[in-house]
Amino acid sequence: MSRGRHSRGFSVVEIVVAAAIIVSMVTAAAGAWQLYLRLSNTSGRRTQAVLLSEEAAEALNLLRDRSWAKNIAALSLDTPYYIYWNGTTYATSTTPVTVNNSYNVYVTFGALYRDINKDIAGAGTIDARSRYATVTVSVAGNPGAKDLETQMLIHDIFQN
């Protein structure tokens, strides 16, 4: 009698519990998949951003090699300058330039201060032959959405 009743099929409670387990597992798997897609996309953008910021840092050195006075010292402090390859040379512009279809690369120069011993300090006299340069790679058209930000020092070593 007892065996016969068990073999008749599933009760509503059993079906509901089984369905709940299956649905929660599928939901968890879908969530994990979404996370994987998002992380994969982020890491792709980040690797591209690293290359672009390295290129911009090297381009700043090249601009410095050409002429510190014209290419670095002439630019205003604390103002973003978009840095790009115009087909024949590197140039800076205050209006946004999109590179590689979906990035903006800009550099912001900051003053470098030296203390009485000529050491770099938070305050003191401004060193006219040095700058802090912050290179930022951001989503094109959205300077606030930063992919990467790196800082470097640049000096007028050739006195040009």
Added chain:
Amino acid sequence: MIYSRINHSSRTNNRGFTLVEVLVYLAGVILIIGVIVSMLYYTFRWYEVVAAPSRANQVGIALANRLQNDIRAGQIVNGSGTVYDAFNGSLSLTVFTTPTVTVNRAYALSGGRVTFREASGPVQFLSPADVTVTELYFSRATSTVSTAIRFTIGIIYALRTSTTSAMASSTYSGLAIMRNTYQ
């Protein structure tokens, strides 16, 4: 009496399956296998979509790093073997491998793959056969005190989804100043 009933019942059970039962069973098995195979198929398709861009990234980054290192270590750019400002450009460098020893290293594009040759050694492929490099573009940027080479690597890959098949591309660019050109 009891014995004979059991015996009878057991004999009935051992008669085997009818043709209809076997057909229904086979249909069920085929259906389940079909569902599993189609699930695997779509999973692989999805994986391809996700994996292709990151694979292109790996190839692009590896090539960019290698070019950057060799250009930085470069002493001079050799005129023969170097083609600037072309989508299938090439670059031949005399590179310092130690502070006193130099060697010729040449990069080119052949059949969608980046090739590398050191001195008169064998031509090696730097990019895998299943990744197509469509662009290897070199440009020269100079100043009075230094020479720099800019490069752009373009990689194209298939991005198939369940309904569409499209090609996508990624561009990797870099700049390296030849450190030995500084006076």
